[in-house]
Amino acid sequence: MRHVGYxxxxxxxxxxxxxxxxxxxxxxxxxxxxxVNDLDGRVLTDREIERNFGPDDLGVIRKLFPGKPEWxxxxxxxxxxYYQELHAEMAPAPFPGTVELLHSLRNSGIRLAMxxxxxxxxxxxxxKFFHLDGFFPxxxxxxxxxGVKTDRINRALKRLGASARExxxxxxxxxxxxxxxxxxxxxxxxxxxPGADVKGLEERRPDWLLTRFEDLEPxxxxxxxxxxxxxxxx
Numbered sequence: 001m002r003h004v005g006y007x008x009x010x011x012x013x014x015x016x017x018x019x020x021x022x023x024x025x026x027x028x029x030x031x032x033x034x035x036v037n038d039l040d041g042r043v044l045t046d047r048e049i050e051r052n053f054g055p056d057d058l059g060v061i062r063k064l065f066p067g068k069p070e071w072x073x074x075x076x077x078x079x080x081x082y083y084q085e086l087h088a089e090m091a092p093a094p095f096p097g098t099v100e101l102l103h104s105l106r107n108s109g110i111r112l113a114m115x116x117x118x119x120x121x122x123x124x125x126x127x128k129f130f131h132l133d134g135f136f137p138x139x140x141x142x143x144x145x146x147g148v149k150t151d152r153i154n155r156a157l158k159r160l161g162a163s164a165r166e167x168x169x170x171x172x173x174x175x176x177x178x179x180x181x182x183x184x185x186x187x188x189x190x191x192x193x194p195g196a197d198v199k200g201l202e203e204r205r206p207d208w209l210l211t212r213f214e215d216l217e218p219x220x221x222x223x224x225x226x227x228x229x230x231x232x233x234x
Contacts, residue, residue, distance in 0.1 A: 010223050012162040013105055014153060014185075015136075016171035017116040017123060019193040022094040024126060026195070027086055035078035036064055039071055054175070056119035056142035057083075076119075083122050087129050094130045095192070095213040102135045104217055113156040115149060115169070117142035149179035157185075168207075170216070172196055177204035188219070 018024045032049050036042050044064075052063040061075035106112060114136040116123055123141055127133040138159045140152035157164055164185045169176065172190040174197060180187040189206035191198040192213045201209055210216060 008163075008165045010110065010166060010168050010220065012111045012113065012157070012160060012167035013220070014113045014115050014156055014167060014169045016169070016173070016176060016190070017114060017118060017126065019172035019196060020170055020190045021098050021132070022091055022126065022130060023193050023195075024091045025193065027083065027090040028122075030086055030090060031079050031082035032060060032064065034082045035061070035075050038078050039065070039075055054117070055144050055146035056117060057122050058119060059142070059144035059146055062144060080121055080125070084125055087125065091126070091129075094132065097214055097217070098130070098132070101217050102132065105220060106135065108220075110220070111160050111162055112136055113138035113140070113160055115140045115152045115156050117146075117149065149176065150182040153179065153183050153185060157183075172201075174200040174204045177201065177206045180206075188216070 015021055018028060029046050029049050033044050036044055036049075049060075049064070052060050054060075055063065057079055058072065058076045061079060062069075062072050065071045065075060102112065112135055114123075114127075116139075118126075118141055120139075120141045123139065124133070127136070127139075138156050140156045142148060142152070153169060154164075156162075157167060164183050168186045168188055169180050170188045170190055171177075171180075172193055177187055177189060186207040189201040189204070189209040190196065190213075191201055191209055191211040196211075198209070198211060208219070210219065
């Protein structure tokens with residue numbers, strides 16, 4: 001774990017989804033691969049799909065089929081079909097301890113929100129499948145145009161009536177670090193998924209970098225204790 005500075009006590013935790021609460025990126029890749037294959041017969045590699053990530057599900061389909069707008073809506077429908085069909089096989093559960101962590105944070109008075117680049121439709125499928133939908137009273141999702149995470153984090157903070165100085169974002173992408181810097185809000189870089197780009201995260205110099213999901217709960221406990229100690233010393 002790398003630590004830059006604690007600063008203010010954490011009162012709000014905003015979570016990313018794919019690669020942060022669950023290892024769902026392989027599921028996304030396979031759903032896109034099958035949708036593309038159904039439409040034009042191509043069999044894309046993970047890398048060919050991943051380089052189009054950034055926008056939401058519809059936006060990725062648009063990038064995979066440039067110049068063919070008549071295929072975009074059907075491509076989105078196929079993606080959702082396979083995403084739902086393969087979910088139990090490829091992403092049967094969130095990371096171990098997810099439910100317990102969210103219960104602990106909520107019970108300690110930390111406000112929870114989710115800001116994900118996913119489209120609302122696929123986010124809802126996964127949150128309901130994992131029985132996590134009751135934890136996030138505020139859910140902000142992506143855009144077909146991409147590049148909206150800073151805006152969505154700001155919107156989540158506004159909807160919660162929360163201060164960015166007392167919030168933290170938990171996300172797994174190097175671009176998440178850039179988005180948080182633009183808010184600005186502190187970020188815990190999530191380097192625990194099997195496909196996590198830990199080197200890329202390190203290069204962005206996040207406020208904290210964790211490589212084990214199970215370190216999140218002690219992190220929040222330690223942060224609260226350190227903040228309380230600092231306040232008592234003032």
